[in-house]
Amino acid sequence: DQQVKQNSPSLSVQEGRISILNCDYTNSMFDYFLWYKKYPAEGPTFLISISSIKDKNEDGRFTVFLNKSAKHLSLHIVPSQPGDSAVYFCAASPRLTFGEGTQLTVNP
Amino acid sequence: DSGVTQTPKHLITATGQRVTLRCSPRSGDLSVYWYQQSLDQGLQFLIQYYNGEERAKGNILERFSAQQFPDLHSELNLSSLELGDSALYFCASSVQGNNSPLHFGNGTRLTVT
Numbered sequence: 001d002q003q004v005k006q007n008s009p010s011l012s013v014q015e016g017r018i019s020i021l022n023c024d025y026t027n028s029m030f031d032y033f034l035w036y037k038k039y040p041a042e043g044p045t046f047l048i049s050i051s052s053i054k055d056k057n058e059d060g061r062f063t064v065f066l067n068k069s070a071k072h073l074s075l076h077i078v079p080s081q082p083g084d085s086a087v088y089f090c091a092a093s094p095r096l097t098f099g100e101g102t103q104l105t106v107n108p
Numbered sequence: 109d110s111g112v113t114q115t116p117k118h119l120i121t122a123t124g125q126r127v128t129l130r131c132s133p134r135s136g137d138l139s140v141y142w143y144q145q146s147l148d149q150g151l152q153f154l155i156q157y158y159n160g161e162e163r164a165k166g167n168i169l170e171r172f173s174a175q176q177f178p179d180l181h182s183e184l185n186l187s188s189l190e191l192g193d194s195a196l197y198f199c200a201s202s203v204q205g206n207n208s209p210l211h212f213g214n215g216t217r218l219t220v221t
Contacts, residue, residue: 043112043198044198044210044212049209093207095156095166
């Protein structure tokens with residue numbers, strides 16, 4: 001039972017444009033959501049989080065939006081940079097259940 | 109550098125064998141998590157410890173076990189290894205149990221031949 005799903009395995013965008021990564025969840029008990037970035041041969045690194053009492057959290061170029069009624073969250077990266085190319089995982093707490101990841105490629 | 113140390117980085121062993129993976133959490137972190145990432149798969153939660161006690165269990169096989177020691181380091185024991193156990197095993201730590209970001213180590217790549 002995949003409670004957190006990232007339906008797009010990959011996304012390609014041009015440098016300077018917006019990247020939008022999506023994540024859906026099914027468990028209404030999830031109350032805290034996180035995004036992680038992973039480069040090859042490294043562990044995931046924490047990027048940004050949002051509590052279920054908010055619908056938006058912003059940190060520099062990264063903004064996470066939460067739509068509780070749709071059980072959907074998204075990560076916006078603007079402007080996208082080639083160094084953002086990585087696999088992005090969304091995760092939901094409690095129990096830190098991870099999605100399958102989306103490979104983002106930002107082309108120069 | 110996340111501050112989480114995992115050893116060894118790579119492990120190659122044969123089917124039926126037993127291995128132990130080790131994790132040292134970030135200084136001050138009480139909670140340790142273990143995850144498995146098989147080829148092209150997401151991160152599958154295995155087990156969580158908090159201050160030496162098992163806190164939550166995920167999709168961990170009975171052939172696998174873990175513990176967290178008084179100095180807060182943790183070990184994941186994998187026995188009767190099968191080819192399908194080949195994966196990246198990540199350890200992560202956090203200050204508290206829930207609703208705090210996890211800090212991941214760089215993983216142990218296990219290859220079972």
